[in-house]
Amino acid sequence: MTTPDERLGQVTELPEGVRLQFRRSWPDPIEDVWAALTEPDRMARWIGTYEGERRVGGSGTFTMTHEETPVGEPMRIVECDEPRRLVVDWETEEGWRVQLDLSREGEETVLVFTQVFAAGTEVTDYVLGWHWYLDRFDAEVDGRPAPGSWDDFLAATGPAYGRAAG
Template sequence: MTTPDERLGQVTELPEGVRLQFRRSWPDPIDDVWAALTEPDRMVRWIGTYAGERRPGGAGTFTMTHEETPVGEPMRIVECAAPRRLVVDWQTEEGWRVELDLTAEDGQTVLLFTQLFAPGTQVTDYVLGWHWYLDKLDAEVGGRPAPGDWDDFLATTGRAYGRTPSGG
């Protein structure tokens, strides 16, 4: 299982943009982690819903239902190689691409979450948001308690990213 320090997102400035990566691991089988990432009844418990075609090239609407004001956004499945790799594009102004890669390492299932932002993007809020959602995924996969509400999460985790509950 991932330790608290290992749970932090890693931000790297690259010529093509700002890369955010998280690495999480569980003793659970890769198929179980994949199911938590992709099956509707499990996805809704940690992140939201997807209504649309579930295949490479498929398009639909993704709604992050745990947001203060959930909004459905167009999404396209770029790659899907179950149970190892899922790449999706949010078809919004920012043009987000998220890559989810699962591997088996030393009896653990390891998730590598990667998102590349445009050069110069201030990513702290995105890092915190994804950290919170990945903690919710950890609770879904491992059967542990989910992180508290956003304010509680920010109070306990925000400092690791230079953010305090008052926004400082």
């Protein structure tokens, strides 16, 4: 299982932009982790809803329902290799691409979450946000209660990213 220090996102400056990457792991089978990542009822518990075509090239509306003000945004499925890889383009003003890669390493299923932002982007808020959502995902995979409120999370985790609590 992922240790507390390993839960932190890694930010790397690249020529093409700023890469954010998280690595999480569980003893669960890869198929179960994939199901938590993609099945509508399970997605709703940790991140939100997707209404649209569920196929490569398919598009729809994704709503992060745990935000203060949930807003549906266009999303397109770029790659899907069940149960190993999902790549989506989030058609925001910034043009986000999120890659989710699953693999088996020994007795664990490993998730590598990757997002590359434009060069010069201040990513601290994004890192904190994805950390919170991945903690929610971790709870969904493990079948335990989701993390507390955003404010509680920020107070506990923000200092690890140089963000003062409160």
